[in-house]
Amino acid sequence: xxxxxxxxxxxxxxxxxxxxxxxxxxxxxxxxxxxxxxxxxxxxxxxxxxxxxxxxxxxxxxxxxxxxxxxxxxxxxxxxxxxxxxxxxxxxxxxxxxxxxxxxxxxxxxxxxxxx
Amino acid sequence: xxxxxxxxxxxxxxxxxxxxxxxxxxxxxxxxxxxxxxxxxxxxxxxxxxxxxxxxxxxxxxxxxxxxxxxxxxxxxxxxxxxxxxxxxxxxxxxxxxxxxxxxxxxxxxxxxxx
Numbered sequence: 001x002x003x004x005x006x007x008x009x010x011x012x013x014x015x016x017x018x019x020x021x022x023x024x025x026x027x028x029x030x031x032x033x034x035x036x037x038x039x040x041x042x043x044x045x046x047x048x049x050x051x052x053x054x055x056x057x058x059x060x061x062x063x064x065x066x067x068x069x070x071x072x073x074x075x076x077x078x079x080x081x082x083x084x085x086x087x088x089x090x091x092x093x094x095x096x097x098x099x100x101x102x103x104x105x106x107x108x109x110x111x112x113x114x115x116x
Numbered sequence: 117x118x119x120x121x122x123x124x125x126x127x128x129x130x131x132x133x134x135x136x137x138x139x140x141x142x143x144x145x146x147x148x149x150x151x152x153x154x155x156x157x158x159x160x161x162x163x164x165x166x167x168x169x170x171x172x173x174x175x176x177x178x179x180x181x182x183x184x185x186x187x188x189x190x191x192x193x194x195x196x197x198x199x200x201x202x203x204x205x206x207x208x209x210x211x212x213x214x215x216x217x218x219x220x221x222x223x224x225x226x227x228x229x230x231x
Contacts, residue, residue, distance in 0.1 A: 043224075
């Protein structure tokens with residue numbers, strides 16, 4: 001049981017390059033999220049998915065696309081990377097349980113992305 | 117849209133003492149969850165404590181407790197008997213109950229526990 005797994009952990013891109021950050025969960029979460037974390041800005045929501053096949057924009061969606069093809073996987077794509085997208089990216093899976101004790105979000109280890 | 121505000125960018129406390137981190141939020145919803153997450157230097161996000169809005173009783177988890185004031189939309193975290201391992205970023209978060217389950221975070225408070 002790996003929980004939420006993100007790949008890669010580190011990545012350096014050149015401006016204009018594209019890449020996909022992968023996220024997979026084995027905890028049967030309905031909801032999945034992508035955040036970016038920048039100093040002094042906390043975690044800002046990029047996109048989220050309440051269920052398989054659905055996605056919604058968060059606070060900072062520009063420059064990103066996502067795909068939730070199945071319940072396990074939620075990928076984040078940068079089509080043309082820009083230096084402003086240098087950040088730490090977190091994927092999370094969330095469950096709203098019948099009981100409060102089961103309601104929380106579990107996070108991956110993060111991806112440190114640098115765009116030069 | 118829901119917003120979460122943490123007004124203390126940084127705080128420090130002496131080991132064994134008590135510290136309170138502040139969080140306020142803005143929402144028109146009546147049913148929701150509130151969370152405090154801890155992020156140590158390892159970067160891992162760890163759930164510290166959660167509170168369901170309809171419950172009047174404040175949540176507690178060992179040395180961690182909250183002061184939930186629904187009318188004031190306030191959700192502070194109290195850490196008792198602070199330990200060096202409590203040094204971390206702390207994030208307050210909000211999730212609406214029902215619907216899209218969008219999870220929104222504050223900007224965080226950097227807590228340093230001094231020996």
